[in-house]
Structure formats: C-alpha cells, structure tokens
Amino acid sequence: MDRRLTTLISVDDAVDLLARTLSGAVSLEPEEVRVLEAVGRIIAEPVETEIDIPPFNRSAVDGYAVHADDTVNASVYNPVELVLKGVLTPSDKPPSECVEPGEAVRVHTGSPIPCGADAVVMDEDVEVKDGSIIVYKPVSPGQNISRRGEDFAKGDVIIARGTILNPVHIGVISSIGVDRVKVYRRLRIGVLTSGNEVCEPGIDRDCDTLIYNSSARLITALLRQSRFIDVKYYGVFPDDPEILSDAVVEASMENDLVVTTGGTGISEGDALIDAMLNTGKIVFRGVKMRPGRPTTLSLINNKPVLHLSGYPVAAWTGYEAILIPAVRKWLGLKGLERLVVYARLSRRIPNTVGYRSYIRVILRDAGGEYVAEPYMLRGSGVLSSLLKSHGYIVVPENVEGVEKDSVVPVYLLI
Template identity: 40%
Template structure:
C-alpha cells in the first residue's frame, strides 16, 4: 500500500496534536472512595501538622530519657508506673522518675520525651524495671513529622493513587476536587464487520474486534469515560451523521477503520465534510502507520486502522501519550526488563517499530523471542506473547544475544 502523505515521527505527531487542541475539561468534587485513578484539579496543602501531637509508635512505657541513662541487664533502673494511656485518650502528666504505660498511636504525656518498648522492661506490680537506656525522642512520631502545615500533599494534575487517598483521609477530607472524566467515543466502521454474537464462522464478513480492544485498553484509565458506538457501514452519510451526533457528548472520538487512502477509506473524507481540519495522515510506526488525527470544533478525532494490532500500536505510541500530554499528567509506564534476543531483529530505518515478543527464563537469565513486527491483524502474537520491544526510528536493528529492553504485557512464565 502506498501512502499519499509523508509520514510524521511519533514525537512530531504528538506535538501537533497537543498544540492544536485545548480540551475544556471541567472539575467536580467526588468521594475519596471514588477518587483512585482520577486526576487532581489543583494543589492540595496540609491544613495542619500531622501528627497533631507527639505520639508513640510502639507499645511500652513513656518516660523521660534521662531517667533511663545507665540502665543495663545487670543494673536495671526502677520507675514507678503512675498511669496508662491508649490511642484517643488524653494522658496525665509524667513526673520525674516515673513511667506511664502507653499504646501504639497514643498521645505522648506532657514531660515525656521517649518511649521504651515492653521488650526492654519487666513489670513488677506498680513498678517497671528498665534494662537499657533509651535515647531522647526514641520510638516517637513527632508533631508534623509526616506532614507540616501548608506542605504540599497532592500536586495538581496528579493521577491519584491509594496513598494519596489515604493521606487525604488522614487529614479528615471526605472529598477531593478532580478533573471531569474525558469523554471518549469509539466508533468502528466498515461494511464487512459484524457484531460478535456467537462463535460461528463467517464467510465474507468478519467479527468486529478492534473496538473491543480499544475500549478494553482505555478502560484501564479511570479518568476516561468511554462509549462504544455500534459499527457503521462504509457510507459517508451514515458515518457523518453518527460523528455529528457523537461529538455532542464527546471530547475525543476514535474512528476505527477507513483511515487509509483507498476508495472506501472514508474517515478523512467525513472529517473534512463535517468542517474539520486534518492535522496529519500517517505516522512512521509499524504496524499502524495509517493513523491520522483531526479537529472539529475543538474536539479531537483520531482515525486508526481497523486491524487490532495496528490499533494497539496507535494507542500505545500516539493516542494515550497525546491524551496524557493534553491533560498535563505523568503516569508510571509498564514494567520493563532486560533480556537477550534469541535471534537478530531488523528494523525499517525511520520507523518506530512495535515488536511483539515472548520473554522466558532459561536458567538464571531472561531471553526474548521476537514474534512479529508486521501482521496488523494477527492477534495470536499478542495472546502468545507477553511483551513488546519498541524500536526507535534511528535503530537499524539488534543482533542475536543483544541485551534489549522489553515492556512487559504479561507475566514471565
């Protein structure tokens, strides 16, 4: 297939997308229990010190450190136990040469400056024997040790993780302000595709699977809200009307199929027919080079191949990185490992290649077997494999036994 347009690099394509769109994403206040994976709408600062008071981090006895100096196994120091304090209780005042039994998390009594663990003591009635000295502030979480008042606890445009949620809850927040979810509609097209119903072979048609891959892939991102449109035939009027209606409730539309330059590749024609502006057609990636992008009324349109592996490559290399850049977020990528190639791997210079691979162990070493670069519709290379090698355009290839970086898609068996 010969393209009629010059191919952009991955980086250039993303730059064009980001500079051409300004998504109008509002904000909303949601419960902390619904906030994991959402994007914080602004900086959040500590409203007070945490802990709010000095607290014990062990079970033991609150003491004055100086009252324990010189204690040993052969010469223990005896202190009078004058009380006990649990977490949530207000303690009594500690007096010189006394001790107060204290639970983990309990507030430190006034005048106490250390806690000695039960393991370093023995109890005899209302006395406690101290067998080792304890340093000042030992076993104590001090005021503001976790967070000082006005310190930044969540940065703006952070994808909230469980530890962010726990931190907010520890201050008493019940809600958090986040960006509204980005509305993405997934629109498969093609007269030859049919909705999956039951596992019965088709003669001249195919079951539509690519939108299922795209939907499932994007559903991992909780800051996205997804709609899958029923497949539409290769008809300009039908696709145009569907796109027009879909844009009313969408920030981004992903049109699947019809992204190339053939007579029945209608996605670019529909975009222009609806008054849109095409940003580019074609990116130097293998597979998936027919990916294109456009804008209609500040709404972003992606046009991707109807082949599932090509669509996955487009998602991984262009679509999701563009969305992250537009939203101003950073996220952890996939787990990466180094492994030895079982055979030579050749790239087409100028292309970013998405090589499906199988990573396996042999003794104490990891090896990686390339499965396929081409074959946009060969799903078995994904189900049989467990990783990808992303070859940059300036790399001509890797020799056998080279140590290469692999992004894991699944476990290593």
C-alpha cells in the same frame, strides 16, 4: 493533502499535535465529588492538609514512654528502675499530666507520648515488676517516636494537580479529614469503526466475511478501564464517505474526542479519509511507527478525531503510543505510566531506521532476572499476540536493531 502516507511524522510530533489539539478544543471543568467516589478520577487542584499527621507525638512501638536521660547508662550490668505511672492507649488523647524523671508510662503503637517523655523503650529491652520497670538498654531522645507532622505537616501539598487518584490517595485524603475533592469532569470519547466487511458481534447474525469488529471494541474496553473517561461506543459503519462523515460529526458533537478504527490503510478504500477531507481537515496522516503507521489525526467542528488502524495490534499501538501519552501530556497526568521491568533479550530485534517499533514480548522468569522473547514480530492483526505477550519493548528511531542479550526495559501490559 497527500492521503498516501508519504509525509509521515514522528511519534513525538504526533503526540504533541494531539495534545495541542485537545488543549485547544476541550476544556475539562472541575467538579466536586465525594472522596470515596473519586477512585481513578483526576485531581483538579492540589490537596493541602490543614492538620498535622500524626496530630501529636505518638509511639511507634509497644513499650514505655520515658525520659531518655534516665536511660543513658542502662545496661544488663547496670539496670535502671523506673516507676510505672499508668497506661496510654492509641485512642487516648495526650494527657495534661507530664512524666517526671524516674517515671515511665505504658504505651502501645499509636499511643500519644505524654509531655516530659522524649523516647520509648521497647518491650524487649524491659522487665516489668509490680509498679515499676527495669530498663536494660539506653534510648536516645526521639527514639521510637513518630513526631507530630512527620507523616504530613500542616500546609503540605499531599496530592498534586493531575494525580489520578488511587486507593492510597483516597486513604490519605480521608486521613486529613477531607471528604470532598475537585476532580476534572470526565473526558468524553466516542468510538466507531468503518469497514464494509466488518460485522458487529450480536447484531450481524450472518457474517459471511467472518471478520468481526474487535479493534474498536478493544479500544473501547481499554478506555473504559480509565475512570476519568466516559466512552460511548457507536459501532460499525460502512465505507461510504457520506455515512461516515455524518457518523463522525454526530460523535464529535457528543464527545470531546472521537476515535475511529479501520479505513486508514493505503490498501483500503478511501472512504474515511474522503469523509474527513470533505467535512473537516487532516492534521497529520501517518506516523513513523510500527505497527500503527497509518494513524491519522483530523479535525471536525474543531474537535479532534484520531483514526487508528483497523488491525487490532496496530490500533492498540496507536492507543498506547499516541492517544494515552497525548492525554497525559495535555492534562499533566501523574499515575498513568506503565510499570517497567528490565529483561535480557533472547534474540536480536531488527528495526527500520526512522521508525519507532513496538515489539511484544513474552517474559520468562530465569531466576532473579527476566528473559524477553520477542513475540510475533509480524502480524498486526493477530489479537492473540496481545493476549499471550506480557509486555512490549520500544525500539527507538535511530537504531537498526537491538542486539541479542541486551538488557532492555519492558513495559508491562495490564
């Protein structure tokens, strides 16, 4: 095992290896939860509808349900008079009595369409007289009607396995009368950090290095945003192989995956890498990406341990470029993608061929288009750069840079 970062692998291979390791080590059993408690959880089996939505033909507008045939020749010069036969509100059920030719029934948006009627004339194309309506415009069969099953038809899969449930999904599942769904149990992730010089806010009152733990806390907070993850935060441990090894073993027993920050750089002590070599095995050591090059994966008790850099931005890149894509790949997730906008690059971004670079950018609204200004090309420790940037650009491995004025996809933060 070369601990010196000479056998770096590609980002794609790193994602693959972590996904495969998770798949081999972790089984997320499904559990049943109330739909209203399921926001942000991952659906474990497809949700099918057993009813049609809408359950019967309904009006899509406020107007009058008619026989379309009656209106074929209707115009301002040839108005058609129809006899008004009652009202149907959206809370009415479809009546048994049918509309006969020459008749019309008042309907609102959502009202059932009575049998016989096959179109709805809109309010603005009608004049109301006592007991009848005058139609000035023809309607074609089906016009202004939401057909039974048009929204969802009986038997349709409306939510696919792997979907992360958002509020609209919750509404849709409720609309088909379903109140309990099978979701995967939460993924348990433990987070800890190593570093003699790192102080823990609130615990180390006298921090003479003035370096407070932010990376592991950033990663913890990022993971806590996902409601399908249970995060346990273990805090800071000194650079001592034995202590670190014990800490990681404990965390690995209590979790499906352990994430560490710090102790991965070649300029840092080898305590963490030593701990992993003594207790488990290294799967990969270093990734061809910037920042985040020293990102490392090891196995302890057959549980994956992902080692991120101690520098906040490099740790964040490991989370964004490897951890999340690997979880997405492993579970076939739908709904964890970053939103993308296109933007014109304000200046050239250089790249080292062979490396995939993640470049933070500030977006400026240039009226109808965005301009992306690369921000802090260096400084993987500079947390404020994540605070101030709006998104990031990915520069692929096979290019020497991206030219000024290129239009590039920007992945939006938050």
